[in-house]
Amino acid sequence: MELLHREEEARRRRYYRLILLGLFLVLVGAMLLSFWVGYYPLTPLEVVRAFLTRLGYAGALRPQAVTIFWNIRLPRILSAVFIGASLSVAGATYQGMFRNPLVSPDILGVSSGASLGAAFAILNGSPNWLIQLSAFTGGIAAVAFSYLISRKSAHSQILSLVLTGSMVMALCNAGVTMIKYISDPNDVLQQITFWLMGSLTKTDMASFRWSAIPMTVGLAIILLLRWRINLLTMEEEEARTLGINIRRYRLVFIIASTLLSAAAVCLGGLIGWVRLMIPHMARALAGVDYNRLIPASAMLGGAYLVLMDDIARSILSLELPLGVVTSIMGAPFFVYLIIKRKERD
Amino acid sequence: MLLEVDQVRGGYGGGDVVKGVSCCADAGEILCLVGPNGCGKTTLFRLLLGILPITGGSIRLDGQDVRSFSPRELASRIAYIPQYHTPIFSYTVLDVVVMGRAARFSAFEAPKAADREAAFAALEKLNAAHLANRKYTSLSGGQRQLILIARAICQSAKVFVLDEPAANLDYANHQLLMEVIADLARKGYCVVMSTHSPEHPASIGSRVLLMRDGQVAAFGPPEQVITPEWLEPVYGIEIDVVTVRDRYDTRRTICLPVRRPAQPLL
Numbered sequence: 001m002e003l004l005h006r007e008e009e010a011r012r013r014r015y016y017r018l019i020l021l022g023l024f025l026v027l028v029g030a031m032l033l034s035f036w037v038g039y040y041p042l043t044p045l046e047v048v049r050a051f052l053t054r055l056g057y058a059g060a061l062r063p064q065a066v067t068i069f070w071n072i073r074l075p076r077i078l079s080a081v082f083i084g085a086s087l088s089v090a091g092a093t094y095q096g097m098f099r100n101p102l103v104s105p106d107i108l109g110v111s112s113g114a115s116l117g118a119a120f121a122i123l124n125g126s127p128n129w130l131i132q133l134s135a136f137t138g139g140i141a142a143v144a145f146s147y148l149i150s151r152k153s154a155h156s157q158i159l160s161l162v163l164t165g166s167m168v169m170a171l172c173n174a175g176v177t178m179i180k181y182i183s184d185p186n187d188v189l190q191q192i193t194f195w196l197m198g199s200l201t202k203t204d205m206a207s208f209r210w211s212a213i214p215m216t217v218g219l220a221i222i223l224l225l226r227w228r229i230n231l232l233t234m235e236e237e238e239a240r241t242l243g244i245n246i247r248r249y250r251l252v253f254i255i256a257s258t259l260l261s262a263a264a265v266c267l268g269g270l271i272g273w274v275r276l277m278i279p280h281m282a283r284a285l286a287g288v289d290y291n292r293l294i295p296a297s298a299m300l301g302g303a304y305l306v307l308m309d310d311i312a313r314s315i316l317s318l319e320l321p322l323g324v325v326t327s328i329m330g331a332p333f334f335v336y337l338i339i340k341r342k343e344r345d
Numbered sequence: 346m347l348l349e350v351d352q353v354r355g356g357y358g359g360g361d362v363v364k365g366v367s368c369c370a371d372a373g374e375i376l377c378l379v380g381p382n383g384c385g386k387t388t389l390f391r392l393l394l395g396i397l398p399i400t401g402g403s404i405r406l407d408g409q410d411v412r413s414f415s416p417r418e419l420a421s422r423i424a425y426i427p428q429y430h431t432p433i434f435s436y437t438v439l440d441v442v443v444m445g446r447a448a449r450f451s452a453f454e455a456p457k458a459a460d461r462e463a464a465f466a467a468l469e470k471l472n473a474a475h476l477a478n479r480k481y482t483s484l485s486g487g488q489r490q491l492i493l494i495a496r497a498i499c500q501s502a503k504v505f506v507l508d509e510p511a512a513n514l515d516y517a518n519h520q521l522l523m524e525v526i527a528d529l530a531r532k533g534y535c536v537v538m539s540t541h542s543p544e545h546p547a548s549i550g551s552r553v554l555l556m557r558d559g560q561v562a563a564f565g566p567p568e569q570v571i572t573p574e575w576l577e578p579v580y581g582i583e584i585d586v587v588t589v590r591d592r593y594d595t596r597r598t599i600c601l602p603v604r605r606p607a608q609p610l611l
Binding site for chain 1: 394395416419420421427435436437439444453456475478506
């Protein structure tokens, strides 16, 4: 009788392992497919050959194929995967940490801070790398500010963070509006607006490389500590009596998630819905245990954003802003998911 | 003595709420905390669990001061069993129970086969292994309370702290829980629980700590403490304590709040 329950548990674990493998294949498939999408379709053979040029291959190949592969497609696809994974993992972490499935990393002001940083840099006519650096710094500063003020508050830590976060968010949004108001509508205002829409048009290998560093660090921290997020979903005192220092973990997860979100925003602008929606989809597929949820969210988020970017750049003759596509595709699906889950429960 | 509380003081920073409480309990005993709201029961629990700092006196487990333990070490000696709750995500029962092992592996690890086996063993101890693969959120309040007890067993602590465990349970589950608690004591655990009903210590408790304004009003075996003389000044109402025999000839103690009849209120 008892063995039966162990067997069932083991079976479930095997099933989830298959799901994770499946998600990995989906991610790889989506990436390969994306090389083919665009103005210059690259056939799978061309993709392989273009890749091999760096390893000394010098066979028959259109010269543009090499340029497109290395300078346009590859940075764009890698950016989409990293941004998708980062946003999803940060979203899943925040939902656990704040014990609320509707929370996104915005809650501490990372996106608003990044927007303010970017808008300020654009207003000053900065080059692209400085805009990105300014966005990254703005996002980190906003969260640091929220966190430090929250420590002065006598409320519970979660409530304090939510309160100070919304305050910082309001300030940053006011700053962005102010900059938009005083900027030249024919040039700077346009640029700011486009930046805020979220797009991967401007990604190149250099900016990807710089953003990949904080994203890799953030992903590594959360991946290594992922099982502990389960404990943060319990009441604070309860988690403490299980022997863990909940505030220290919370700080570590806030830092890691902020690195992820800030880097994602500075590389791709504001891309909505991913961090809220993907963790929920991943939960439906791989279960709620963070040990599986984090890898599942990362792979699903990466695959999702790559595919959405394919749609953004191929569905119309002009390229759609990625943030718009993720919202249009994501929101109805999310509603469907909520309704379906409710029926099952 | 497994648990020794000696003139302990502590509170939330704005003055002590617990003002010099002493009590003790050994393995296999149930220590019941009784007293009106705000008398310091929960604060005393927080001191026991290392959540609040001790400002005076001491709490010893197996003769060692709790302040000398790291949070991990403390977790393997004393476990907190909260009132059943609804987590935001629908973890399986096994996921919840295995969290009791959190202090036993490093932050970079997830539970391993041995941890899952310990969780199964804890569930079996409570005859609840059949719930292992169910969703914790789909269980009844009584079942969830049982699962949280299993988690404490899985934590391999010897002292269990329960804060008003029966508060949200219905009548039958309430009785079942009391039986489980009595059974834990028989298995050698030391149970410390607070309760609003003085009948609990009278029926299952080995020792009773009656608290009032952060101090000990009385401490001793239930026959001595659960009496009108001790209860009435603490609660400020008249209480009769009667002993009856149930249909199986077991002695039961019942506390009856009473009021002098035919006294108009105005």
